[in-house]
Amino acid sequence: MSKKQPDLPLPAHPDVDSMLSRKFGREVANYFAGSPLNRLGFLRSDHVFLSRALRHPSTSFMLCKDLQPLVQSAENKKLAYVGYEDVKPVIGEDPYALGEKEMHEQYNSEKTVPQMIFLGIDERVKDGLDYQGKNRYIGAPYFAVDVTPRGSVKEACEKLIGKVEQGDVQFGKGRLMELEASDAAIYAEARQLLDWNARNPFCAQCGQPTMSVNGGFKRACPSTDLARKAAAPMSTTAAAPANPSERPPCATRTGVSNLSFPRTDPTVIMAVVNHAGDKILLGRQRRWPPYWYSTLAGFAEPAESIEEAVRREVYEEAGIFVGRVVIHSTQPWPYPANLMIGAVGQAVPEGETIDLGNDPELDDAKWFDFAEVRDALRVGTSGLGDAAGPEYKEGGLRLPPSTAIANQLITSVVNGFASVEAKM
Amino acid sequence: MSKKQPDLPLPAHPDVDSMLSRKFGREVANYFAGSPLNRLGFLRSDHVFLSRALRHPSTSFMLCKDLQPLVQSAENKKLAYVGYEDVKPVIGEDPYALGEKEMHEQYNSEKTVPQMIFLGIDERVKDGLDYQGKNRYIGAPYFAVDVTPRGSVKEACEKLIGKVEQGDVQFGKGRLMELEASDAAIYAEARQLLDWNARNPFCAQCGQPTMSVNGGFKRACPSTDLARKAAAPMSTTAAAPANPSERPPCATRTGVSNLSFPRTDPTVIMAVVNHAGDKILLGRQRRWPPYWYSTLAGFAEPAESIEEAVRREVYEEAGIFVGRVVIHSTQPWPYPANLMIGAVGQAVPEGETIDLGNDPELDDAKWFDFAEVRDALRVGTSGLGDAAGPEYKEGGLRLPPSTAIANQLITSVVNGFASVEAKM
Numbered sequence: 069m070s071k072k073q074p075d076l077p078l079p080a081h082p083d084v085d086s087m088l089s090r091k092f093g094r095e096v097a098n099y100f101a102g103s104p105l106n107r108l109g110f111l112r113s114d115h116v117f118l119s120r121a122l123r124h125p126s127t128s129f130m131l132c133k134d135l136q137p138l139v140q141s142a143e144n145k146k147l148a149y150v151g152y153e154d155v156k157p158v159i160g161e162d163p164y165a166l167g168e169k170e171m172h173e174q175y176n177s178e179k180t181v182p183q184m185i186f187l188g189i190d191e192r193v194k195d196g197l198d199y200q201g202k203n204r205y206i207g208a209p210y211f212a213v214d215v216t217p218r219g220s221v222k223e224a225c226e227k228l229i230g231k232v233e234q235g236d237v238q239f240g241k242g243r244l245m246e247l248e249a250s251d252a253a254i255y256a257e258a259r260q261l262l263d264w265n266a267r268n269p270f271c272a273q274c275g276q277p278t279m280s281v282n283g284g285f286k287r288a289c290p291s292t293d294l295a296r297k298a299a300a301p302m303s304t305t306a307a308a309p310a311n312p313s314e315r316p317p318c319a320t321r322t323g324v325s326n327l328s329f330p331r332t333d334p335t336v337i338m339a340v341v342n343h344a345g346d347k348i349l350l351g352r353q354r355r356w357p358p359y360w361y362s363t364l365a366g367f368a369e370p371a372e373s374i375e376e377a378v379r380r381e382v383y384e385e386a387g388i389f390v391g392r393v394v395i396h397s398t399q400p401w402p403y404p405a406n407l408m409i410g411a412v413g414q415a416v417p418e419g420e421t422i423d424l425g426n427d428p429e430l431d432d433a434k435w436f437d438f439a440e441v442r443d444a445l446r447v448g449t450s451g452l453g454d455a456a457g458p459e460y461k462e463g464g465l466r467l468p469p470s471t472a473i474a475n476q477l478i479t480s481v482v483n484g485f486a487s488v489e490a491k492m
Numbered sequence: 493m494s495k496k497q498p499d500l501p502l503p504a505h506p507d508v509d510s511m512l513s514r515k516f517g518r519e520v521a522n523y524f525a526g527s528p529l530n531r532l533g534f535l536r537s538d539h540v541f542l543s544r545a546l547r548h549p550s551t552s553f554m555l556c557k558d559l560q561p562l563v564q565s566a567e568n569k570k571l572a573y574v575g576y577e578d579v580k581p582v583i584g585e586d587p588y589a590l591g592e593k594e595m596h597e598q599y600n601s602e603k604t605v606p607q608m609i610f611l612g613i614d615e616r617v618k619d620g621l622d623y624q625g626k627n628r629y630i631g632a633p634y635f636a637v638d639v640t641p642r643g644s645v646k647e648a649c650e651k652l653i654g655k656v657e658q659g660d661v662q663f664g665k666g667r668l669m670e671l672e673a674s675d676a677a678i679y680a681e682a683r684q685l686l687d688w689n690a691r692n693p694f695c696a697q698c699g700q701p702t703m704s705v706n707g708g709f710k711r712a713c714p715s716t717d718l719a720r721k722a723a724a725p726m727s728t729t730a731a732a733p734a735n736p737s738e739r740p741p742c743a744t745r746t747g748v749s750n751l752s753f754p755r756t757d758p759t760v761i762m763a764v765v766n767h768a769g770d771k772i773l774l775g776r777q778r779r780w781p782p783y784w785y786s787t788l789a790g791f792a793e794p795a796e797s798i799e800e801a802v803r804r805e806v807y808e809e810a811g812i813f814v815g816r817v818v819i820h821s822t823q824p825w826p827y828p829a830n831l832m833i834g835a836v837g838q839a840v841p842e843g844e845t846i847d848l849g850n851d852p853e854l855d856d857a858k859w860f861d862f863a864e865v866r867d868a869l870r871v872g873t874s875g876l877g878d879a880a881g882p883e884y885k886e887g888g889l890r891l892p893p894s895t896a897i898a899n900q901l902i903t904s905v906v907n908g909f910a911s912v913e914a915k916m
Contacts, residue, residue: 095817101797109793110808110851202849256795264794267743267751270699272692277699285793319691326757326829327691330794333750334758334831368831369533369709370688370754371680371824373525384534393519395819400795405750407758407792409833425626427534 071128071149096480098399098410099245099471103253105188105210112283117199118164118186121209122152126196129155130187130212130258131232133225135266136240137212137255138232144244147251148237150228155213157224158182168281168288176294177277180219185212185261186283187254212258212284214266243403245451245471253400260402261285264330267404272327274318286328289318331405336377337365338411339477340390341486342420348441348481349388349415349422351433356452360466361434363474365408378411384427389419396480399473410473412486438482440465445479495552495573520904522823522834523669523895527677529612529634536707541623542588542610545633546576550620553579554611554636554682555656559690560664561636561679562656568668571675572661574652579637581648582606592705592712600718601701604643609636609685610707611678636682636708638690667827669875669895677824684826685709688754691828696751698742710752713742755829760801761789762835763901764814765910766844772865772905773812773839773846775857780876784890785858787898789832802835808851813843820904823897834897836910862906864889869903 111117121127128149131138138148159182166174189196189207196208217225229239247255261284271278271289278287297313320327340349340363350361366381368374375393382388390413399408422433444465450456451469460466468474535541545551552573555562562572583606590598613620613631620632641649657663671679685708695702695713702711721737744751764773764787774785790805792798799817806812814837823832846857868889874880875893884890892898 095799097799098797100795101800103795103800107793107804109804202852203847253795257793260794267749268696270694270696272694272696272751275694275699275701325691326755327696329757329791331750331755332758332792332794333753334756367753368756369531370684370756370829371524371527371677371826372831373522373824374822374831374833375519375521376525376527380531380533398798400797402795405794407796407798409798423627428626 096397098473100256100400104250107188115164115167124197126208128210131215133216133239138237139240141236141238144246172290175290178295183214183265256402263404273320289320332407334368335406335408337408338378338413339363339481340413342415343417347435351430354431386433387423389416391416410477441482520821522897524680524824528674531612539588539591548621550632552634555639557663562661563664565660565662568670596714599714602719607638607689680826687828697744713744756831758792759830759832761832762802762837763787763905764837767841771859775854778855810857811847813840815840834901865906
């Protein structure tokens with residue numbers, strides 16, 4: 069019963085229709101970026117659009133259980149989808165029947181509402197949904213649905229899970245780094261949004277329960293809650309509120325608050341070269357396999373430029389003072405909500421001595437000759453839990469795989485990125 | 493009684509001590525970046541350090557009322573600070589007397605705790621605090637204190653405000669874009685952290701009140717609250733909890749949650765050139781003064797690379813399809829919590845037609861000849877509420893000032909950034 073997707077090649081340049089999903093110029097496109105979908109974010113508040121997209125025959129639903137998506141069993145390389153009739157017992161006939169105003173009025177914090185995300189449309193599908201807003205949009209819609217059994221939809225979720233698991237599909241396990249690139253990007257969007265909604269059931273400003281709106285891209289703090297009305301004692305005193313479902317005021321209702329919108333944490337990750345430009349700084353955490361090293365990384369702090377964040381992190385973790393910093397590329401990382409901003413930095417001559425005594429986060433940090441690193445890129449890369457390749461010899465340097473931006477940064481540096489005057 | 497700071501020049505290169513605050517290479521350092529302070533983030537959990545820093549004679553306290561700092565009245569160009577004895581009536585003898593474990597045990601949600609931020613130390617001050625941790629750190633500490641009158645410290649705050657306002661200082665007004673660059677960076681850190689704490693008094697995961705720890709850089713969700721004990725009815729039934737101050741469980745206590753840490757929202761802001769490379773795309777919002785245009789901008793969404801976010805925003809707001817994208821520089825923007833990632837993009841030949849019909853956010857968007865933009869950069873820049881310069885003629889293009897990254901991007905583009913093959 070699951071619905072596999074056809075292989076749709078990205079069209080040859082120039083085709084403006086899918087320009088949003090193409091790679092250009094010198095850009096390094098990292099794993100989890102490169103979604104083929106047009107998110108149509110400006111239509112998320114148009115419930116008529118969402119309602120039509122939901123029920124179109126070209127529409128695909130990604131089921132997620134505990135944030136793991138349904139994948140095709142064969143090699144775990146492709147996502148598997150189901151159709152509207154499959155998810156209807158869980159989500160109901162039309163979760164987008166009401167506009168946001170009516171959703172506020174009918175808000176009841178005790179009602180289970182399965183979390184859904186509108187992911188976008190695939191414009192390569194010419195016989196998909198044809199929607200005339202102010203402009204015309206054609207494509208196959210994609211949604212994600214959280215089917216983790218809970219509340220009043222527990223049984224419907226369990227039934228659906230049981231049904232799909234009879235087919236040649238399964239829910240993913242661990243970090244899904246084997247998915248094809250475009251599927252990985254679609255999943256990254258779904259995972260990060262489902263996770264953000266799950267982490268934010270309450271308003272950080274006022275402590276009251278919140279409600280998912282805008283196709284899963286916003287959480288609103290309603291001013292009323294029908295559950296309060298049901299719970300309110302019968303009262304005939306003058307002190308009873310005019311509207312028993314009314315909730316205390318909240319600042320997020322009277323202006324735009326970033327608390328209402330998905331959170332993405334900018335992080336810096338950097339390949340640092342010595343001043344002479346022939347060694348690269350790598351570090352390792354205690355829990356990693358022996359001989360495994362990678363680039364240093366950390367969260368950007370409030371009120372820092374990226375270059376400052378890079379210098380601070382390298383100083384904190386390794387005691388190295390970095391001068392020049394150039395941004396290399398970025399990687400969305402949906403575990404849970406990072407935007408990894410990759411950079412190349414160069415140490416100043418007086419700042420090359422490694423010192424792990426500031427922030428004792430690393431087990432070790434070392435300068436590696438480019439030659440050793442080139443060798444490791446050839447024979448010593450693998451996923452963190454996986455074995456190195458057949459040519460790897462015990463004791464040799466091990467490095468992250470090409471799906472990690474760390475690998476891309478290291479590769480760029482040993483290929484001369486830092487020595488090109490124009491880049492640094 | 494306010495304590496003005498001496499002018500301390502940044503030392504000449506090479507001086508590793510303050511390497512963290514220097515600019516290098518081709519980096520464009522935007523306004524609000526470039527703090528002279530070493531944040532020493534790894535010492536924020538060391539309450540003995542914070543306690544010593546609090547009471548050192550070299551220590552400066554930035555007072556903020558409704559997020560506005562104390563500034564020297566003369567020209568609003570420099571921050572003004574007070575000393576420990578001044579703030580003691582508000583913050584108490586030693587708000588860092590307890591370690592985090594003891595703070596959890598003594599947590600009482602009904603107690604007013606004035607928000608404080610440890611901003612870092614100025615290592616140029618050689619006779620500042622001398623602290624031996626695992627390494628040795630010397631410098632003058634900086635803190636920010638929220639003195640907005642409230643709760644049990646209302647009177648102490650009002651008294652302190654009255655006292656400082658008798659001097660040659662005042663609380664800032666509006667957006668403080670006249671501060672000297674290094675003061676602007678220190679204020680940006682203070683403002684963003686105070687604001688984040690103020691927006692997050694409750695746990696978004698469980699809805700219960702949270703507590704500021706780690707020098708203002710973390711909010712914890714304690715497992716007990718002495719206020720519950722006080723409120724608990726006397727009971728002799730078996731159902732009464734063993735510890736009446738105990739709170740319901742929360743997932744943020746059992747693992748690392750990003751909800752506990754400050755939020756920074758990555759945004760993209762981009763100067764887009766046409767394919768021929770002789771025009772630049774600028775847009776305007778309805779509420780801006782007549783003839784005022786700027787670069788397009790918007791929030792990065794979950795699971796996008798920066799380049800994808802740039803393409804999406806330009807498509808949504810102006811209908812333009814962007815091919816090549818290069819990151820230019822970044823600007824912290826503490827209103828309230830943005831990291832502006834500046835980029836230069838280039839339209840593809842078939843995607844240059846402006847269409848405001850997707851996301852109707854802009855009042856207008858237009859392609860401008862470089863010559864017209866160069867002229868505007870010379871005579872038509874100013875702050876958003878300010879008058880243009882004396883040479884400006886009514887009807888001419890107006891642009892943001894050099895403190896805005898938009899101006900830096902526009903300037904780079906008309907100076908040939910997009911035409912340099914190595915950069916794009």
